[in-house]
Amino acid sequence: MNANNARFLLEQYMNGKDNVKPNVLESVFTKHADVVFDIKPNNIYFPDVLTGAKNISTEMFGEFHDKFKDVKSYYVDSDVESLLDKKAIKQQRWLVTMTERETSNTRIGAGYYSWYFMEEGTDIKVGRLEITILEMVSFAAEEDNWLTNLQSNLLDYPWVSSCDPFKTFERYSELETIDRFIK
Incomplete structure (x- = not known):
């Protein structure tokens, strides 16, 4: 497993997840892969475990996409080469931004991914993904295009630096814990 292969799989995961491409998402995982959730906030739900690509x-x-739109997810300060340890990437920070369809509120979440890669035939794929959701905040943004502006300033999708333009988070006390997590 090399960093380029890992980076490709991580980019495909975000592409499939954020852009509603189930075939792309399915191709990232082994046939019998597991996704395990550790969810800290009580305002989002996923089953504890999902099995099979x-x-x-x-x-x-x-x-998920029935409830949310404008979904963009990011890996924060993720140098894949330095994070990759044999066939795993652990404690990779992530950030997700989206709009709630029902309320039009902005929702921002943050946490960690831990990836475990496996061989399946001649391919390397994700055999296990552990998703920790540390925070999921819902709030009414004061500006009409706040989320769109934020997303358009994060240019290297799905990779962002904690130095990227997150100053707008400081305007919302609801985002204090996520702002600290990113920095």
Whole structure:
């Protein structure tokens, strides 16, 4: 497993997840992969475990996009080469931004991914993904295009630096814990 292969799989994961491409998402995982959730806040729900690439792509993101739009997810300060340890990347920080369809509120979440890669035939894929959701904040943004402006300033999707333009977070006390997590 090399850093380029890992980076490609991580980019494909975000592409499939954020852009509602179940086939792309399914291709990232082994046939019998597991996605395990550790969810700290009580305002978001996923099952504790999802098993199988097909089930992961269907269950994990099908209903999700019915509830949320404008979804963009980012890896924060993630130098894949330095994070990759044999066939794993642990404690990779992430940030997700989206709009709630029902309320039009902005929702921002943060946490960690831990990736475990496996061989499947001649390919390397994700055999296990552990997702820790540390925070998930819902709030009414004061500006009409606040989320769009934030997302358009994060240019290297899905990779961002904690130095990227997160100053706008400081305007919202609701985002204090996420702002600290990013910095």
